[in-house]
Amino acid sequence: MSVVIRIFKTVDGAIHQVEEPEEGCWIALTNPTATEIFELSERFQIEVDDLRAPLDEEERSRIEVEDTYTLILVDVPMIEERNEKDWYGTIPLGIIVSEDMIITVCLEDTPVLTRFMEGRVRSFYTYMKTRFILQILHRNASMYLRYLRIIDKKSEQIEEKLHKSTRNRELMELLELEKSLVYFSTSLRSNEVVLEKLLKVESIKKYPDDTDLLEDVIIENKQAMEMANIYSGILNGMMGTFASVISNNLNIVMKALAVITIVMSIPTIVFSAYGMNVKISGMPFADSHWGFLIIILASVIISLVAALILSKKKFF
Template structure:
């Protein structure tokens, strides 16, 4: 899908034909659309396809008539009826006449620009537009990181009540999301540093503060991701130890109960042997059965008392 936007009278409007100063947004474009854009604007098809590869790394490539900026953006992925967080590439291609964005999904980062919810946004100010996209991307990382932190707190409260595998798996998914975020943010940081040195991207004094804000937000997101990742890792190790300890306690109690219950079974087994009854204590007495039961009960209670003293129950 191809959408074309242009700033008209200070507002963003979707237009039908691309002109100088326009923004062309490609969302999960088809091979035909990529070929048309490539032939019409002289952009390599491989560079247009690069953001559509989920494994593509963040980088900046400077060609003769355009510059490709590839960064990772956070997206929500639904698995098992729950929302999890991953990252996908997004490409920003800057030419002398206009700017292109290529992405696999309709991301809210670009949606804010399409809806006109970003202040001081003009499609013809390409350098500022790039920085605004990168700034919005960094703030979106921070937003999702806060959501991950709140989700981890909810799961932690659940684990205090019931230590089940389901909660641990959810923590593992959150930790995976943090690993994706940390890796992507560090790659984006390299892109930001290189962006300062790229001569094909014009730098204006009025955009210096915005560029500094982008770098600060990205570094803050990296620090938050590292902190949350460390907390989640420690939490998983702690609760894994708790579950293992609880299992050991259950096994200990079951083993103790087995020992106590084996005593009357053993005594009854002796009296059930096929031997001369004259040699069995209490065999000639009409109260012999009661004697055996009482004796078994007393021995069992003594064994249970001794084991309880050793804190084996």
């Protein structure tokens, strides 16, 4: 089980985990309990609703500026397991910036923050709050791009399966991927609004390189949006095409069965006629020693002629 509260601080240029909050530190909260939220709210003078907001999966991305802190809420990509397979969605990530520290709140551990915790991000300092925020957002956009590439590869694999066997199972997998792309597109659009407003917030101290970094974040975010839209369009077309193929294959099977039924009904009619309770003298070939064989051959010949006619009409 993941640790609920972790505190990190840059010391001598390296990230360290500390026991108590200090000025210039980063507090990472993962699915905190109600009690922990109330304690943090009282200790750091942060509204309880702002600490709870990232724990609501339906919460929208936005920026809220309060007297002593600023709340930045964005959607981050995540992997969820369903039916023993990995699918993709989004969850909110809250970044609360005060004068002394940064607090992040999320429902679960996210790869967006993991690299920062492990100290694998260059020029990352917990006390440079605005740059840290932009680095998180840049990492977030990069994760969207990474997952989009994985979704593209998965769709290609499913397409290969559909070429060999057009089944509903593969179509349902494509539907799941399309849902993931819809979630991504919606979240990326919301994040874009946050990015555009971010550097307009005067309460956040800015560093000289922040503008360039923000431009990089915006470019990455737009690229992810374009990729999500392109992949969504491709999946839409693919699903429509293969749904038509499955329907067409079903029509072909039904057509073949209908033709076979017509051809096979001819002997049935002949045999039914000979099975009626009428005088033997009135039935052709009834007195012939080869009558049974003649009737069988006649039925087969008539069926073959009917099949030949239907074949020329391209019913087969």
